[in-house]
Amino acid sequence: MNPTMFDIHKGVGVRRFAIGLAVLSIIALIVTTWILLDVNREQQIVNRIIEHLPPSDIAVANELSGDLRLRSRLSLLLVLNTIGAAIAFVLVVRGYLSSEQSLRDATVLATDIRASLEGGIITTDRNGRITSLNPRGCELLGIPADGGIGMKPAEVNHEHAMLNAICDEVNTQQTEVRDRDYRIERKQQPRTLRANCTRLKNQRDEFIGTVIHVLDVTERILMEQRLKRMERYMGLGSLAAGLQHEIKNPLSALSLHVQLLGEQLENGGGNPEVTESIGVIKSEVARIGVVLDSFRNYASIKELGRTWIDVATLLETLVRFLRPQTKQQNVTVKVEMPQHLLAPIEADSVQLEQLFLNLALNSLAAMPDGGELRFRLSQVKRSLRVDLADTGHGIPPEIQSQIFDPYFTTRNDGTGMGLALCDKIIRQHGGSIDFVTGTTGTEFSVYLPMKDQA
Secondary structure, three states: OOHHHHHHHHHHHHHHHHHHHHHHHHHHHHHHHHHHHHHHHHHHHHHHHHHOOOHHHHHHHHHHHHHHHHHHHHHHHHHHHHHHHHHHHHHHHHHHHHHHHHHHHHHHHHHHHHHHOOOEEEEEEOOOOEEEEOHHHHHHHOOOOOOOOOOOHHHHOHHHHHHHHHHHHHHHHOOOEEEEEEEEEEOOEEEEEEEEEEEEEOOOOOEEEEEEEEEEOHHHHHHHHHHHHHHHHOOHHHHHHHHHHHHHHHHHHHHHHHHHHHHHHHHOOOOHHHHHHHHHHHHHHHHHHHHHHHHHHHHOOOOOOEEEEOHHHHHHHHHHHHHHHHHHOOEEEEEEOOOOOOOOEEEEHHHHHHHHHHHHHHHHHOOOOOEEEEEEEEEEOOEEEEEEEEOOOOOOHHHHHHOOOOOOOOOOOOOOOHHHHHHHHHHHOOOEEEEEEEOOEEEEEEEEEOOOOO
16 A cells, blocks of 8 residues: 555544544533532432431431532542543644644655655665655656566666665665766667665664665766866867977978989989889878878867858758768768758858768768768757767767767778867857767767847
8 A cells, every 4th residue: 555545544543533532522521510410419409308307317318418419529520530631632632633734744845855856766675676766766767656666676677787786785785885877778869877875774773775866967977078078178279389380390391302302313213112112201291291280270279250150051051062972872861950940150151061071971981881861950949959860880888988089080091080170169169069879870969059140
């Protein structure tokens, strides 16, 4: 039976018992009053009889009169005791009902507080079986309200096996567990949950189970990763300038002398192998120059050429530009636009084109055998949201925290600057970028602030 229903039935039983005792008290008061009145009537009769008795019988009559007076006093005392007991009983019942109402109010308040918490609150017994959970806990465990009672979290959903493990750890080591993260899948998207577990005791300080607090920290972790990327970006401007000065100038001189040496060898009919080696040196020098330029572009901070841009038109142009490659890879492109027109945003058109081009090329690289590339444009509060999703192989968990790092790449022909440059462009525009990935593909979400046109 539900504890609340049990309390209700208990309260109804107490009220019925109180009413029964009140009725009995009233009956006892009525009977005692009737006895008192009857004794008074008999006393009056005896007094009238005494007036007509001979002197020899007066002593016996006075003794009978004294007994009646004693009975009268005892009856009066009984009436007073009955009234006092009834008043005391009423006060006790009133206090009990008041305490019961206060307990119900406190229970309702505690239930409302538990229901309003952002995290899930789960209590278990000493065997790790669920005894109660709040609505958020039901949502995180993926079960209906009041479901899963009497089951272990892993029996409700195998993705929550971590909760079983921390309950066992608390039970065996008699210590609390803090900040244990684990991942689950919700609507084909990974979510990160953070669990804490402490011992649960009753009022006699006896260990009766555990309390588990579960919180969805997916957005928090994304924010932490974003802050780490910003920290790594700070100071790169001066580093880029130093590299440009210390490496670029000697590299230019080296390239010039290699070119002159190559021309002299060609005029003098030099060794073909030497000519080939010089060609390799020239191409590698050029590649180093490209790397330096890309790093300078990534680390440099320059003013954006902001204009009012219709992002929908920009995406349509990008889709047309990518059509030959998507056709060659057998990739279907879909563009989802809202029914109403979205306001233009103030941004650097060249930078935004580079941003969405880099994201699209990464998605195409993840689908070498074909798939679907989807662009979705929407408005979230005062931000323009652009989602770019593919059906590729996804990003492995062990490298997800590194994909925005400069020069990090898993492709042989990649420079590792594509996503790093995307992150920089978005931050320069005051926006943000997030992603979710799994075995069915990856989706990047770009948020760009919207401003009213003057």
